[in-house]
Amino acid sequence: MLLYWKGCMSRYRTKSIVKSVEKILSYLNINYITLEDEGCCGSILYRTGQIKDAIKITEKNIEKLKSLRIKEIITSCPGCFRTMLKDYSNYYNIPFQVYHFSQFLLKFKEKLKLKELNATVTYHDPCHLGRHMGVYEEPREIIKLVPKLKFIEMKYNRNKALCCGYGGGVRSVYPEVAIEVSKNIVNEIDNNIDFIITSCPFCKYSLSSNRVNVLDISELIAMVLE
Amino acid sequence: MDIFDLKREEFIKWINDENRRKGISRAVSSYVSAKEYVLSKMPELEKIRKEVRKIKEKSIDNIFELLKIAMENIEESHGNAYFAKNSIEARKIILDIIGENKLIVKSKSLTSEEIELNEFLEEHGNKVIETDLGEFIIQLRKEKPTHIINPSVHVPREEVAKTFSKLIGREVKPEIKELVKIAREYLRDKFFKADVGITGANVIAANTGTLFIIENEGNARFVSNAPPIHICIVGIEKIVPTLEDAFKIVQILPPYATGIPMSAYVSMITSPSRTADIEKTLVYGVHGPKELHVVFLDNGRSEVIKDPILKEALYCIKCGGCMYECPVYRVVGGSFGYNYFGGIGIIWSAFTSGMEKIAATIDVCTKCGRCKELCPLEIDVPKMIEYLKAKLVEKGYISKRHKEIRDNIINKNNPFGE
Numbered sequence: 001m002l003l004y005w006k007g008c009m010s011r012y013r014t015k016s017i018v019k020s021v022e023k024i025l026s027y028l029n030i031n032y033i034t035l036e037d038e039g040c041c042g043s044i045l046y047r048t049g050q051i052k053d054a055i056k057i058t059e060k061n062i063e064k065l066k067s068l069r070i071k072e073i074i075t076s077c078p079g080c081f082r083t084m085l086k087d088y089s090n091y092y093n094i095p096f097q098v099y100h101f102s103q104f105l106l107k108f109k110e111k112l113k114l115k116e117l118n119a120t121v122t123y124h125d126p127c128h129l130g131r132h133m134g135v136y137e138e139p140r141e142i143i144k145l146v147p148k149l150k151f152i153e154m155k156y157n158r159n160k161a162l163c164c165g166y167g168g169g170v171r172s173v174y175p176e177v178a179i180e181v182s183k184n185i186v187n188e189i190d191n192n193i194d195f196i197i198t199s200c201p202f203c204k205y206s207l208s209s210n211r212v213n214v215l216d217i218s219e220l221i222a223m224v225l226e
Numbered sequence: 227m228d229i230f231d232l233k234r235e236e237f238i239k240w241i242n243d244e245n246r247r248k249g250i251s252r253a254v255s256s257y258v259s260a261k262e263y264v265l266s267k268m269p270e271l272e273k274i275r276k277e278v279r280k281i282k283e284k285s286i287d288n289i290f291e292l293l294k295i296a297m298e299n300i301e302e303s304h305g306n307a308y309f310a311k312n313s314i315e316a317r318k319i320i321l322d323i324i325g326e327n328k329l330i331v332k333s334k335s336l337t338s339e340e341i342e343l344n345e346f347l348e349e350h351g352n353k354v355i356e357t358d359l360g361e362f363i364i365q366l367r368k369e370k371p372t373h374i375i376n377p378s379v380h381v382p383r384e385e386v387a388k389t390f391s392k393l394i395g396r397e398v399k400p401e402i403k404e405l406v407k408i409a410r411e412y413l414r415d416k417f418f419k420a421d422v423g424i425t426g427a428n429v430i431a432a433n434t435g436t437l438f439i440i441e442n443e444g445n446a447r448f449v450s451n452a453p454p455i456h457i458c459i460v461g462i463e464k465i466v467p468t469l470e471d472a473f474k475i476v477q478i479l480p481p482y483a484t485g486i487p488m489s490a491y492v493s494m495i496t497s498p499s500r501t502a503d504i505e506k507t508l509v510y511g512v513h514g515p516k517e518l519h520v521v522f523l524d525n526g527r528s529e530v531i532k533d534p535i536l537k538e539a540l541y542c543i544k545c546g547g548c549m550y551e552c553p554v555y556r557v558v559g560g561s562f563g564y565n566y567f568g569g570i571g572i573i574w575s576a577f578t579s580g581m582e583k584i585a586a587t588i589d590v591c592t593k594c595g596r597c598k599e600l601c602p603l604e605i606d607v608p609k610m611i612e613y614l615k616a617k618l619v620e621k622g623y624i625s626k627r628h629k630e631i632r633d634n635i636i637n638k639n640n641p642f643g644e
Contacts, residue, residue, distance in 0.1 A: 049615030127594040163553040163594035172627040
């Protein structure tokens with residue numbers, strides 16, 4: 001069974017990411033389930049040193065996913081992606097595969113019929129997806145599927161990408177710092193960029209606080225589906 | 227107000243301080259472009275930095291043996307070698323050599339900051355003059371360093387002009403060349419009047435007991451050469467087995483530290499100044515110092531070696547590149563640290579000064595991992611930060627917000643508590 005794990009940020013804050021992912025999944029006629037009682041993946045607990053609680057959540061989640069016979073998980077949140085794939089495996093054998101939505105979507109690129117989009121975009125690499133999980137190219141390949149879309153790399157990209165400032169629990173303890181850090185990225189981009197594309201709800205939330213148009217990769221694709 | 231609230235206020239002060247932000251942002255942009263250029267010009271550094279990683283791994287694993295060899299070789303060359311378990315011991319050794327009411331010139335040494343040496347020596351009636359331009363500026367301003375390579379990174383030229391105007395009693399223009407000239411003139415005779423010169427060292431080769439001091443200004447040459455006594459304070463992690471190993475580190479430090487192919491000066495010091503030109507009779511203290519004292523500092527290093535995760539911090543060659551590259555350091559500068567700065571600095575501050583000192587600061591690291599990617603030794607700072615954070619939480623150092631998030635997750639199944 002395939003599970004779409006939404007992640008807390010998109011369940012509560014960046015809800016249009018969930019809508020977009022689900023729109024794309026049904027467009028592709030993919031059978032999947034979501035969980036009413038999805039809960040927390042434990043990422044924030046791992047990142048903020050609350051390891052005992054994180055491990056408890058990990059155990060609970062693995063048991064639940066096992067009992068539901070989940071074999072594959074896709075998630076639109078790089079935090080959940082890293083945690084469920086990497087952190088969980090540090091403690092347990094995980095009985096399922098985990099993919100970030102961009103990796104999953106690329107496998108179906110032949111089936112995507114996309115409308116033209118006359119715009120110039122750039123891509124911000126989320127830390128959890130890029131540096132921590134090595135997923136740099138899939139989101140770029142997806143962006144390049146959109147006809148007429150002009151793609152420009154940021155000055156600092158891939159493993160040298162700047163950080164949006166919201167990760168690791170910084171946003172909650174030192175919000176002023178988080179906001180200021182996100183400006184580092186916005187200050188570096190070209191004036192003729194219409195959208196910053198990213199593939200993380202935290203990055204989207206953070207960069208959006210700077211009066212720039214930010215789209216998650218799922219939102220971009222959902223927007224141009226035929 | 228708890229420590230997290232206080233730290234938050236300190237961060238906000240840094241964010242809103244236009245002068246400091248200006249200083250850092252100028253330094254970051256010139257560093258980044260210079261390094262990019264030098265790395266493209268010297269592709270061989272890719273190989274050398276990987277060799278250096280191996281050298282450091284091996285050296286840290288054999289640190290006590292290397293320490294013994296280095297100390298024996300220094301003594302054999304008529305130097306004096308000391309081992310200090312902690313800052314108190316190190317300060318006492320140095321005070322015993324110097325005594326009271328002396329004039330001391332210093333070149334930049336993070337290790338001396340670590341043991342708060344200047345304050346201690348001045349309490350005993352000595353006058354200490356920092357001669358590295360950046361250190362000199364912040365010493366005059368009664369501030370603390372905010373970057374390990376560029377300690378006055380947060381002070382823009384306009385502020386330096388104000389400080390120097392006060393020093394020499396006339397109006398000074400904020401022109402960088404003019405400011406440098408003033409420092410040169412003011413410090414020139416201090417080197418020769420000084421009773422003692424104190425330096426750090428960037429590397430030590432155990433097989434000859436040779437100290438390497440890498441610099442651009444030429445002040446460390448004066449400090450280590452003009453006064454009759456030279457004291458070097460150095461962390462035990464700086465020792466590598468051979469001269470050949472040391473040269474590898476010398477090759478990667480300047481490009482990564484300041485974006486230059488090689489520093490203006492690399493001093494190699496193996497013994498006090500000596501001659502046997504008259505009747506083959508060996509006499510010490512010709513033009514250089516008569517005495518060389520090398521103080522090896524432990525101060526938590528031998529403890530951290532035992533920790534399989536944090537041990538990696540000792541591989542750091544202190545180029546400081548990761549600080550300029552850190553998205554958070556760019557915003558909060560020197561408040562991201564205690565006596566060492568940035569992500570790696572949090573780890574260093576924790577084992578040299580106590581983890582309670584960085585208990586609130588550690589939460590400003592986003593664990594983004596950019597430092598690891600840009601570190602010549604690929605040191606995994608985010609991994610160490612997460613590990614140290616977990617230790618702090620075990621000791622009860624957790625912010626109200628993180629605790630609230632935890633409670634929300636447990637009770638309401640989401641971090642927002644909605």
